[in-house]
Structures are given as structure tokens and as C-alpha cells.
Amino acid sequence: MSISLNNISKSYKKLKAVQDISFDVNPGELFGLIGPDGAGKTTIFRILTTLLIPGEGTATVAGFDVVEDYKEIRNSVGYMPGRFSLYQDLTVEENLTFFATIFGTTIEENHDLIEDIYVQIEPFKNRRAGKLSGGMKQKLALCCALIHKPKVLFLDEPTTGVDPVSRKEFWEMLKRLQKKNITILVSTPYMDEAALCDRIALIQNGEILEIDTPEAIVNKFPKTIYNVGADNMYKLIQSLQKYKYLYSVFPFGEFVHYTDKRDSFEVADLRSYLEKEGLVNISIEVAQPNIEDAFMELAR
Amino acid sequence: MKTIGYIIQKEFKQIFRNKGMLPIIFILPILQLVILSNAATYEVKNIKFAYIDYDHTSTSRALVEKFNASSYFNVLTDFPSQEIASAALLRGEVDVVLEIPNNFERNLLKEKTADLSITINAIDGAAAGVENGYVNQILQTFNKDVKTNIIDTSKKPVQSVAIESIPSFWYNTTLDYKTFMVPGILVLLVTMITLFLSGMNIVREKEIGTLEQINVTPIRKSQFIIGKLFPFWVIGMGLLTIGLILAKAIFNIPMEGSIALLYAYTSIYILVILGMGLLISNFTDTQQQAMFIAWFFIVIFILMSGLFTPIESMPKWAQLITEFNPIKYFVEIVRMVMLKGAGFTDILPQLWKTMLYAAIMNGLAVWSYRKTI
Amino acid sequence: MKEENVIEADQLTKTFGEFTAVNAISFEVKKGEIFGFLGANGAGKTTAMKMLIGISKPSAGKAAVAGFDVYSQPESIKKNIGYMSQRFALYDDLTVKENITFFGGIYGLSRKKIREKREQLISELGLENISNKLVGSLPLGWKQKLAFSVSLLHGPKIVFLDEPTGGVDPITRRHFWEMIYKAADQGTTIFVTTHYMDEAEYCDRVSIMVEGKIEALDTPKKLKEQFKVDSMNDVFLKLARIPSPTLPKGKGENTDCN
Structure with a gap:
């Protein structure tokens, strides 16, 4: 299993963010967490990326425990948070170099992995990240998350607030990354994006409603x-x-x-x-x- | 009018719900008043005093005795010569050296005037100024004594002009600096807090995005601005009240003049500050920017207000700038009314200027406020 | 207003220096219509809408909203429109009731009227138990429904909605659209700016802006027929002409402020 959650719960004070969440993501799978704002998607991401300690339950990412082996996880996963989290006042190239340096690598070393995406933003490499359009920002953020060849990629609402053209491009990029043996966990509030995932978990109010392939979920629909x-x-x-x-x-x-x-x-x-x-x-x-x-x- | 009421209501609710803001409004001023008033004082105590007495007469000894009696001076020693005294001054063993020349008594009696030499360690200029003041104060009393005791044989008293006292001591014969400082710091608090709060308020709505919502309503510019600023006007007046109560209760500051006059002036003065706050928020996009700009003005205003450094000792150009400093007027008024019991006609010049200032500031602020983008 | 057009734009243009954000757009919106105003980020739709709601002066062209001219009568326009933006329509630190009272108040409703509307709105939305809770503590979906109701408080002729249902759960979203249908049925015109194409499917007519120009304007059904596709999303993709991945378009800057 690339990602595995067993009965994960987390509360903030009185508020239960997620309750009893269990699912597995297979290696090389493109798995979608589908649910509206406030469903608990970001909490799950933060637990899996070791930013948050689960209240109850256990979880592993790439075989490492999210509590015990958090250092290993941080080296082997890429995370693209929901909000644009790059330095707006650094240029495209500076941002990328910065993240490469943090992980002790260089842009050249991993060029083949990000090449597809990077060529699209390369003409703007001397532009500050804050001046990029929404779609461009996303591509840059994805490049930064990929710079250290992660085994698992976490994308928290990557397409929120992005227009259909950029959304389409983004999903095409994910499909190509998947072919390079990267496990991808992606969350989205857009139901129409669910069909693009291998398997999905529908989530609302911190609880999972259903886990299956998109086709199977639709086929299970009981009514005409x-x-x-x-x-x-x-x-x-x-x-x-x-x-x-x-x-x-x-x-x-x-x-x-x-x-x-x-x-x-x-x-x-x-x-x-x-x-x-x-x-x-x-x-x-x-x-x-x-x-x-x-x-x-x-x-x- | 009703619309303004709704805005005021909303503002008050928001102000009192902002858990981060309440302590800023009410607890900080109290702390600042108590701490600053005790700490920010011109008083210099335990001045290390030495003298060189070449005269060795009863008059010279009487003069030294005057210093000995003062609680501000520690008479450490007498030096036999100026060289030794200078060396001690250099090493920092003494702060003030008084040199009484030969024939001091004789000259005083015969020529009605005598020279003294005072050397003060002026590395700390402010302290040196104060020390100089103390010395002059003592010499002046000594002068009077000399006139009455020693020269009473002469036909008419001779005004000795050898020594002058500096004006800031006229109302501080008790040398109680709290009386002087507390009203000043009160001014500072009222100004700072109203400026910060009003400056950040509209920017905050800009940041959250609710200002856009307001801008698409038919609300008039003037309604919105009055509704926004009125609560801070009330808070400013409230701060004045808290400050005055503390001044009386903790420091027992006299209130010679009319409280009503003070309130009347303050009510206009706060308008200047609110207009300034609004102007700042019109030209900034984030609370951070607004805060920095407000700080910039506050620091200049405070340092050039005559609160800590006398305006009279500033260069001419700087004195000219202080004419545009609202805090200066407020400091003057508060001290005049509280300590000197000044009446309406006494404060009229400052009142006019403040009103003009308020009109200009608010005019600019309303003019530059845009409902469009 | 002869044909009951509540919005009329004629060659409406807005330029920022060299850059033309809105390039001579012309369209009409009829009374009671649900009009979708679509476009990608930076296509100019927010800029265009800001001109219509009277907070931005056009550079050229003509436009009238609710019968008032956007140049000379922006304040009259504001009396006759409601506005709800996606994120920040209400005050988070005021309660449900206080928000209603405040917005009722600044639109000049009488105290009695505000009380009536407030009770009615709270019961319609089923917010009786939480009417004294801060709006900031409500789930997003409720906030949005409340914000929409508040924007209707003063009985505006037109309501402008800026990406109203982004991120809201599917059921609440349906309830939201039911509210919009209801308002439209009662004669309120609805002007929706969005780049979520599934929202576009709900509109009576939609316009699609590409680089400052309106490239298409019709009913969703006709647009789908015209482009021979199944969804508005595909219509949009065809119109927006996906740039070649290696040669991104020159204007990478995000000029839309959303």
C-alpha cells in the first residue's frame, strides 16, 4: 500500500474534523477525495503529510508511519497545499531552485520528471510568482512539489478557483505523472473531476460516504x-x-x-x-x- | 441619519467583539500612563557635586551649604585646584563642579556682582540641562538671601542679573515632574490609540473584502465615514476620561481649569486625528501598511510636540514644522488648562488652529475616499 | 425600458493603460432572466461586472442598469441592485440577525420592515436556532444562502452574483439554485459571473468572454448545439482555444482581481 489510513479521527476542540476514516491507496493509483468545503479533506492531507498528529487511529505513507517516521515521509512525499504556498516575490526559477535546495537536489537532476510541465512556464521563468495567472501558478506549484522525485504526491484542491481550460490541462498532467509511477492523492470539490480518478472516496462532514471506482459508484445508484x-x-x-x-x-x-x-x-x-x-x-x-x-x- | 445609526451600531458591536482589540483600547492606556509617567521624568537625582573654593569666606561656605541642603546634589568633596577637578570630571567621578573664585564675597558686596564658574558633564545633554537648571535655581535663592542678609545696608536693593533661571521651571517650583508629564502622556495616549484604531478600521474592511459590499450599496460617503469615525470619537473621549481619573487618583494632578473646556477642546482635537486615520486608510491596502504610516507620523509628532524636548530649543525650521503638529497644541492646552487654569480666551489661538486643522484633514479624507475602484 | 431590458451594454470598454480588459462588449439582459456571464480568469468578466454595478467607471461605450446610466447615476443603480460576492458578502463577526439588520438599515428600510423581513428570512432558511450565532461560525453553504437572501432584502431589480456556489456541497447548491429560480420567478433579474461551467448550465442565457470580448451569447442549449458538444464545459473549452502547451499565451498576468 502506498497510503493506508486506519480509523483516523481528529478533533479541533469540540469540533470533529474527521471521524473514523479508513482507506488504502495502491501504488501508482490516482485517488480522489471528493467533497465540499469543510468535509475534512485538508485535515486528512495534513495528517498524511505529518503536519498534524491524528487524534486516533494509524496511518502510513510509502510504508512509513505518519507519527513515528515523519522525517522519512517528508523526504519521500510532495505536497501542494490548497492555497498558493510559493513565494510570490521570488521569480519562477528562484522558487524552483529554492525548493530543490531544501531537498538537497537541483533542477537539472530532476529535469526529466518536471520537464513536461516546466516547459510551459519556462518562458516566464524570470517573472515573479505573484504575477503569474492562476493556471501558471499551479503548474509552478506542481513543479515545486515534484522537484525531489517524491513517491507519493498530495494535491489539496489543486483546481479550486481555476478556469476550465487550466483545469483540463492540470488533469492531463496528473495522468502523465501517474505513468511515471507516482502515487497521487488529490482532493477536489468538483464532482465532475471524480470521473478522472481511478478510485474515489466521497466525503462529507468528516465521514466517508463511499469508496470505489467512479463507474461502480454511479452503477450502484439505486433509482432511475x-x-x-x-x-x-x-x-x-x-x-x-x-x-x-x-x-x-x-x-x-x-x-x-x-x-x-x-x-x-x-x-x-x-x-x-x-x-x-x-x-x-x-x-x-x-x-x-x-x-x-x-x-x-x-x-x- | 438612521443609516448612520446602523453603521455606528455595527461598529460598536465589532469593536467590542474583537478580543484582540479590547485590551489595546482599555488596558494598555492604563499601563502606559502609569509606567510612562513614572519612568519618563526629567528629574535627575543624586548629582555628584564637587566644588573648588578659592574664596574661603562665610559667603562661599554658605553657598556650598545651599547645595548640601538640596536633595538633588550629593556634595562629594572639595578640590584644591581646577586641574584635579577636571581630572575627576573626566573620570566621571563627579558630574558638576562649582568654582568659587577669590574675592567672591568682596566682589559681591562691593560691586554687587560676582562671577562663578560651573562645569557640567554634558555627555547626557538632557541631564546636563536639568542639572544646570537646578544649579541656577539654587544660585537664585542664594542671590535673594544675599540681597536681604548681606546687602541690606545699601539704600535700595540691587537686582542681581548675574544669574537667570530657565522658563520651564516657573511652574515647577516643587520640581514634581509628574505634574508636568502626566497631562502630556495623557495626550499621547488619546492620540495614539484613536489614530491607530481609526487608521486600521477601514483598511480592515478592505482586507476582508466587506468594503466592496458596502461600496455597492447606495450608502452615501458622508454617512459611511461619520458612522465609521463616530465610535472612535467616543472611544477617544472615553480614553480622556479614564486618563483624567487616573491622573487624579494615582498622581493627584491638579485640575486648575475647567474640565468642560478640556473636553470641548478634545472633542475637536480628536476630529483631527480621526481625519488623519481615515486619510491613511484611504491610501493603504493592508493594516500593516496603515500601522507603519501611522507610526511614522506618531513618532514625529511626539518628538516634536514639546512633550520631551522643549520646542524653544529646536532649530528655527523645526519650530516651523511643529506649527503643523496637532499634538503640540493638545499638549499646550492640556497643560495650560490643567496646571495653569487657563480659560476659554487663553486657549483661543490653539483652538482656532485645531479647528482649521480638523476641517482640512477631514475635508481631504472625505475627498480622497472613493466608492469606486 | 421598452422591451423590459434591465441591463443594456453598448460597446462597453475598460482599459488600464495599454491593456484593454474589456473590449467593446454589447449585450442586453431581460427582466426576470438568469444571465450567466462566463469567462476564464483574466478574461475581463469581473472588470465588466464592476462597471455595471457602479464601482468602476467605463473608459468608453454606454451602459444602463435598471434604467440608470453607469456614468452619471451610479448611486441610483446601487439602490436598485443587490450584490453578493463569493467570499465576503457578510460580516463574520456579526450574528445572523445583526447582519440582516445592518444591511436592511443601510438600504434605508424602516425598522418595522427590517423586523418583518428578518423574521421571514430566518424562518424561510430555517435558521431559527442559530439566528444569534456569529455568521463566521456557520458552514459555508448556509452563509451563501444567507448572503443571497440578504442581497434580496431591499427588493432589488437585479442581483449580481459573483461565483456564488464555489465549494458548496451539492445539495446546498441545489437549494441555492432553487432560491435563485424563485427570485427570478418573482421578476428579479439574476446576473451570475462564474467560471464554473456547471453553474452556467442553470442559466437562461449565457455569454462567454474571451480576452475582453464576448465570443458567444445564447441559451446553453443552443450553444451546445452550435458547438456540437454535450456540456457547457466543452463549449467553453472550444471557445477558449487551449493554447499549445509549449507556447503559452502572451498575457500570463492575472488581470482579473478574483
């Missing part, structure tokens, strides 16, 4: 989801919430995702009900559930 649309979204939701066979209704873009209590569901029944409610342009279609549906079902 219908995309329901009409001319007036607000009235549609109001009407559906009054419908006696309603199991759940959630707005989902231009439609709502509707699930029914009954096993045998007749689309026509619902249609006529909605028509009676005065809605027009009604459309009802079966839809594929996604991670977000699964998350909401599990969090109910």
Missing part, C-alpha cells in the same frame, strides 16, 4: 433518474415537490433530476400531473446518473 424540463423552472420544482410519488428532485442545469418512489413508473402519469399544474413544454427523459447524483443520494 429522469431529466424533467418545462418552461418555468421554479414552478416545475414547486410542482414536483408536491407530487405524492416524489422521491427526490434536484435542479440540474437546464433540467431537474427527478426520481420516483414507485418501482413501476409511468412517464405519462407525471406528464399529465405537470400539465394539470399548468406547465408547458414538458419533457421527460431517462438520464444517466452521475457522481453528483450518487453523492446526493448517499448524503441524504
